Amino acid sequence: MMDILHNLAFGFEHALTWQNLLFCAIGCTVGTLVGLLPGLGPLATISLLLPLTYSIPTGGALIMLAGIYYGAQYGDSVSAITMKIPHASSIVACIDGYQMTLKGKTGLALFTAGVSSFIGGTVAIVVLSFLAPSLGEVAFLFGPADYCALMLVGFVCVSFVTTGSLLNGLAMCLIGILLGQIGTDVNSGLQRYTFDLPFLAEGVGLVSIALGCFGIAEISKNLDAREERTPFNGKIKLMPTWPEFKRIIPSALRGSAIGSFLGILPGGGPVIAQFAAYAIDKKVSKYRHEIGQGAIEGVAGQAAADEAAARTSFIPLMSIGIPENAVMALMMAAFVIKGIQPGPNMIAGHPDLFWGLVASMWVGNCFLLLLNVPLVRYWLSVFKIPYNVLFPAILFFCCIGTYSVNNNLDDIFVTAVFGFAGYLFMRLDMDAAPLMLGFILGPMLEENFRRAMLISRGSFHTFIERPISASLLGLVALFIGWQLLSFVLKSRRTGSEATPPVGESAVS
């Protein structure tokens, strides 16, 4: 206990320097701003803003990246509440939040979301500072086979959670892994799938894939839809009355607990946490009959869960070194660009970075509250920019973002290729988020797989003999079996509905 307080104090020492405060503030502000823009979720926002951090010292860069991440997350929920523009990351906020806007209670909804996010973030940081170091010790027990199994669990969970269809999601993961194979093979030095193009020798750029699949493809989709949005012009009354304020607290605390827990699990993260918190509020809240029609609880619980999960999902990344969802995978790549390998050695090797980051999360929390609650009306003017002006600008930022990774114009062609691929994926109803995870984990999976096979002299028994990997693979098998069973049951049910006479005769 004292250790943790001591460590946190140490962290605040680092987070509260003028320089780092500034980076945190810039990160939160820019993240919120870009997150507000239609069609740019956290994944696109982070990859778009990644170049900003290149010329910043490591500690500050990590703090700024984290700020960008939760700024983007929060900006998303603001656009969801006021204009019902959902990204993948804020679908739930659209339900009650937008209903409250329709009732003219936008200010109250935004205040609720802001305060609940603050509560959720604070709870999550406490969880983070207790759990991350102890989980890090568990990570030292992991061998290569266990790492492989853990990544497979992550793939299966992410595939199911983000796309709802295991088959589609897994396909995207595998495509991601294959894309990660492009470039020089670390073990043999052989170039794979490079077609002798020099700029592919080091692999496809991560930023190119992210901006292509999430930025360019999203822009094209919005252009196809051609819906003109009416900007939000309503009045905003922010301060709630005391009884209203009292309704926020229990729901937000519930949401924080659920979010903190779900954020840690593989495949977990903000999206699933929001749904879970919303569902539980609907079951147990004192005002459950109002939820769905613009109740405070419907906003508070999910906002707290969202923010809590966004922060606790750092735990597996920083303690075990395996990102559990696509956004964290992107974060990991960003850490690696700055020369930091997240994992059990990070906490011990760079305590200033780790605890500074944890402390800065709370500082970021305060910034977000400050930025969003009193200043939210100024943010909303972003929506007054027509899309015809906005999208060439987003394209420009995509170009600059891609170019400045290596100062290489060829990378823009790669981005264009992935823009087309991303558009295809979107039209084929395949979510690109698992692809991102597969792409970043792919090389690690290969490395660990090869190592495990080398140790076991080519025998697959090692995966079953080691207790950790055996139980993790058991989970995967259980999950796939359950999916298969539910698919068979479902198709049998629809089949029997289509031919009722057969079903009836079977019953009789």
Added chain:
Amino acid sequence: MNNRNIVRGLFLGAIALSFGLGALQYPIGSFARAGAGLFPLLVSGLLLLIALLTLLRARFEKPVPLGFSLRNIGLVLVSLCGFALVSEKLNMVAGIVLMVFVASLASTSYSWKRCLKIAAGLVAVAFAFQKLLGLNLPLV
């Protein structure tokens, strides 16, 4: 043929085959001493399996029509490639102007005055990036 589920299966199969056949060109080795081609071969094998399952499942599900319009994505991609080419041959300011004018063809209404304003704004932002953030942009 205009069924999204079937197209998806075929698409996945094509990716799996192209990566899988590519992997065969590299040394495979054995499981104990894996060559460069082993892992991609395994992964594309799995992907092929999923592609077949997708095709199989598509037979049991209602067909979903595939919506696809090439115009907007085409314009966006042309503007990106144009930006890269012109920036390389000439300079980035010209690239930005070209990109804005081509991309705006995809918007709901076209006005060259607006394009000019957007382009001017973006060039200003680019100069700010170069001078303030120290990004190495070949602007002039």
